[in-house]
Amino acid sequence: MEKQVLPGTMLPYAEEGGSAFRPIRKMLLQAGGFSLSQLCSLTGLEGTTIQNWVKRGWVPKLRIGKRYDERQTARILLIASLRGGLQIEQIAALADSVNLPQGGGSPEQENEPLLYDCFVRTVFRLSMEEGLTGQKIAQAVQTALRGCGEPVPGFEGRAAQVLAVMAEAYFAAQLQRRAEADCRALVSGFF
Numbered sequence: 001m002e003k004q005v006l007p008g009t010m011l012p013y014a015e016e017g018g019s020a021f022r023p024i025r026k027m028l029l030q031a032g033g034f035s036l037s038q039l040c041s042l043t044g045l046e047g048t049t050i051q052n053w054v055k056r057g058w059v060p061k062l063r064i065g066k067r068y069d070e071r072q073t074a075r076i077l078l079i080a081s082l083r084g085g086l087q088i089e090q091i092a093a094l095a096d097s098v099n100l101p102q103g104g105g106s107p108e109q110e111n112e113p114l115l116y117d118c119f120v121r122t123v124f125r126l127s128m129e130e131g132l133t134g135q136k137i138a139q140a141v142q143t144a145l146r147g148c149g150e151p152v153p154g155f156e157g158r159a160a161q162v163l164a165v166m167a168e169a170y171f172a173a174q175l176q177r178r179a180e181a182d183c184r185a186l187v188s189g190f191f
Contacts, residue, residue, distance in 0.1 A: 004124070007077065007120060010042060024077075028070055043076060045080060071110040098158055115162070
């Protein structure tokens with residue numbers, strides 16, 4: 001069986017107390033926020049990539065000196081997990097949308113760590129399924145959202161829609177990578 005890692009990280013998957021983000025949160029608290037080099041080690045991303053995401057506004061600006069907090073880390077993990085299946089602007093917009101009160105307006109909450117937890121629970125539940133369907137995605141999302149509460153009015157309904165799109169993009173990117181590898185293997189003998 002293939003070793004499972006937390007999406008967007010280099011860490012082995014281990015859900016701790018119902019939260020995939022909890023071990024990351026512990027590291028963040030111990031370090032007083034992640035430095036850029038720590039975040040690069042966690043994600044496998046280049047520092048210039050992360051800095052570019054902040055510069056372009058896809059990741060919130062740093063608030064604690066040169067350290068990345070929970071929200072920024074979770075946003076980076078979501079982007080790293082999904083960039084093979086969606087444009088980064090779309091990922092940022094999806095993440096922002098769960099921070100808005102029902103009907104729009106200015107963001108009231110910073111729910112990226114919660115969104116990341118629900119995303120991880122959704123994709124790991126779906127990775128055990130045969131034959132991905134819209135109904136299976138919806139069921140996995142509902143299971144992942146159970147017990148999350150309603151940090152802002154309308155969160156659960158909006159998060160369900162966002163997580164379904166994220167799961168589709170995540171698995172679409174995996175299928176594309178597999179198709180590209182299979183294609184390379186098939187045509188390598190021809191060239």
